[in-house]
Structures are given as C-alpha cells and as structure tokens.
Amino acid sequence: VAGMKGSELIKRMIRNYFYIFGCIMFLITILRQIFKPESSYDLKTIYIIMLFSLLSSIPGAVLLGTNKKISEMEMRIRAVIHFTLLELILVVLAWILGYVTDMVSGIVMASEVAIVYGMVRVLLWKSDKKSADLINEKLKEQKHGN
C-alpha cells in the first residue's frame, strides 16, 4: 500500500469496519424481525460477525483506498481481487453460521453476492454517468460562452 501512511490506512479500515458491522447488524435485525422474530442473537454470533466485519474491511482499505497513482487497468484488477476476496469471506462466514451447508447452497450464495455487487456497480456507474453528463453540459456552455 505504497503512497498511503499507516495511520491513514488504519483510520480507513476502522471506518470501513464500523460501516460493515453496523450495516450487517442493522440488516440482520430487520430481517429477523420480519422472518424470525422469536430467535435471539447469541454472543458467539456477534463475535463471528465482528471478526468477519474486520476481515471484510481489510481488502477494501488495502486494495481500493490507496493514494498511490494507479492506472485504470491496475484499478480494475484491484476491483476484481476485492470482489473475489469479499465473495470468499462472505461464503466462509455463511458456512460458519450454518447458512451454507453444501456446494449448491455455496454457489447460490456466491451468485447472490455477485448479482448484488454487479447491481451496485451498475447503479453507481449510472449515477456517475448522470453527473458526467451534467458536468459536460456545463463545460460546453462555458466554452461557448468564452
């Protein structure tokens, strides 16, 4: 992670960690309220989620949060590695928690993660495209004004 100070990296990791942990807890609480209101968290589950939130925060901070100047191709390779690591971490977490029990459920889970990841990417790109179009319109206006 050349180009990024250790303190910056740790700060980014801690921030990511709390985002991930908060989101998981929020979603699990809502989903349990809807589908399994009678069940409760045991301490072990919380520790497992804490551990995996930490593991999930590392690839993002290390691979995508660097200040080093990196090319478009290198950035894409990093995004692929990031996605693969996330898949791995999430499937292993689901397996430990007992949501994934065999190969088929593992593949289904990995596919779901891939679809959500892809959808987020597409939505993000569409929103960026809209921003870029607005900017280009203003740039054109500015050039014609001069």
Added chain:
Amino acid sequence: MKVSIEEISRDKEEEVVIRCHEVNDDVIGMLNKLKTDSHILIGYDGDNIHRIKMEDIYYFDSVDSKVFIYCKDKVFESKQKLYELEELCRGKEFFRASKSSILNITKISYIRPSMSGRFEATMDNNEKVMVSRQYVPVLKTMLGI
C-alpha cells in the same frame, strides 16, 4: 549586475533567463518577486526558467514528490508543492482532481465515468487525467451544478 531587455515579436513566448554564478538567496529573491504575479507561475525546463501564464496551464501533477506543470504540448517542473499551487489557484478556474493533481476546468474537453469507479477527464490536448470521485462534488459546485 547587468540587466538586459530584449523585445521580441508577439508570436514568441515571453521568457526570463537569469544567468548567474550560483542560485543564491538573491536569485531566489528575484524569482519570488517574479512569482508574486498571481497570473504567472515559474516553470523549469532543465536549466531554463519559464514564466507560464495560468491560463496556459492544463493541469498540475505530482509524481514521486516532484510537481510538474502540464501545458498544451510542454511539461515544466515546478519548485512549489502541490498544496502551495492549490492555494495560488484558489479563486481561479482550477480544482483539485485527486491527491496528486489539480486541473484547469477551462481546458477540460469532457469527463466520463470509468469502470473502476473513478472519472476520467479528457483535456483539450487529448490527454486523459483521472479525477477521484471524492473531488467531483467540488467540480460540480464550481460549475454551478
């Protein structure tokens, strides 16, 4: 010290050349006086020192702790740090595009999102410069969006 002034035709670029035995405090003082003109920056091209108009600058880029001034088809080195240049550019048509670059908005041809989640600005001279998504709101504000 001998002072020479040479008038040149409009089609040639204005330039100040300091011939000295060594770059001492007096020479640096003179350079700083030249730099106080907020529309002019000093760029170095080997042993040559150039006065560069702000409006001729496309972007500033820092590579391995060196800062470079990119013009249409020339690159000069700057002795100033990127944050100092950012300060000088404040209130002008320049914006911070990433941790390592500052772009002249008037020289951007168009901008487009890249697949990696960043933005790519194509300058009027067809050079492509990356824009971090965290700085896009700054650009939008400057354009009145």
